[in-house]
Amino acid sequence: MNLVLGLRFSVSPFLHEWNGEQSMMSGKVVVGMSGGVDSSVAAYLLKEQGYEVIGVTMQIWQEEALHVQEENGGCCGLSAVEDARRVADHLGIRYYVMNFREEFQKHVIDYFVGEYRKGRTPNPCIACNHFVKWESLLQRSLEIGADSIATGHYARIERLANGRYALRKSVTAAKDQTYALYGLTQEQLARTHMPVGDYEKDDVRRIAGEVGLPVACKPDSQEICFVPDGDYAAFIERETGRADEAGNFVDIHGNVLGVHQGITHYTIGQRKGLGLAMGHPVFVTEIRPETREVVIGESEDVFRTTLRASGLNFMSVPEFDGGVRAVAKIRYNHRGDDCSVRMVGRDTVEVVFDRPQRAVTPGQAVVFYDGEYVMGGGTIQ
Secondary structure, three states: OOHHHOOOOOOOHHHOOOOOOOOOOOOEEEEEOOOOHHHHHHHHHHHHOOOEEEEEEEEOOOOOOHHHHHHOOOOOOHHHHHHHHHHHHHHOOEEEEEEOHHHHHHHHHHHHHHHHHOOOOOOHHHHHHHHHHHHHHHHHHHHOOOOEEEOOOOEEEEEOOOOOEEEEEOOOHHHOOHHHHOOOOHHHHHOEEOHHHHOOHHHHHHHHHHOOOOOOOOOOOOOOOOOOOOOHHHHHHHHHOOOOOOEEEEOOOOOEEEEEOOHHHOOOOOOOOOOOOOOOOOEEEEEEOOOOEEEEEOHHHHEEEEEEEEEEEEOOOOOOOOOEEEEEEOOOOOOOEEEEEEEEEOOEEEEEEEEEEEOOOOOOEEEEEEOOEEEEEEEEO
């Protein structure tokens, strides 16, 4: 598996005994608890439904120092453990902290750094969801006798008439997280619960308040958990122990416009922070890691109608045989647009949009929808 070239999803050997005929099981469920309101309410809802609930927080941060853990919040800091433990005590459920540092380093941080070094823009949340929050957590949960896992993601899981499991968009459209979950396999979906996907966000907070959960008013985490200050280039420099190499800004004809700080500082469609006095707004249109050139163009140069994607995972359908029509999202906050999709290789699709799309970015995911259901997705080349 070569994560530097994009995400490749696979089935854990531990899950090979999964039977496609089985439905989600009742019984013992491990809830991944981030210390936030969503996963806390998920634990409460499942307990109310009669499941034996076990709370687990995944310890993924690489530093041992207490002050480092305290400074890094989100789903991996010390505060997450403290909040999740308080919720578990309130609900009267067992609670554990499991160490996933090795898996997180390999599948998320190393992937994140490698992609940026190659001039691509990765999505570490997608990698974390598949390889850590599902593949690793599910395996350990099954090992301790659990039947399934659950999270606080805003998405719904349904079994379709064709027998396949698929994600359905959340009731809360503004919070829908299906884009970042497209990599989940059939085996993983069959053993997963996402109970808050059936609720509006306001209702989730209302439930938390009504049952007295101590995190009812805790704000949502927004940033990438391991880069809380948002300075990706500085994080990569610390992680690798070396500064990125400078290179040239060039126009589409190869004319040098200036010197940049290193390709890890830039992404497709970027306008701010370029430091170029061009007299009008200009944008990053291409990153060339081989020559360390960052190509600068006009607003219209950022739009394109076609892309190719690989590292495919199919969800509501087993394949895109003969080509399909879909709505495709090319980033988390993209509204999605109509397109045609066809296979052009064993693990590659070509996507042609009906309308030009802004900032199609290598390394990001393209996710295909049929109405509210996820058909599948892949990594943009």
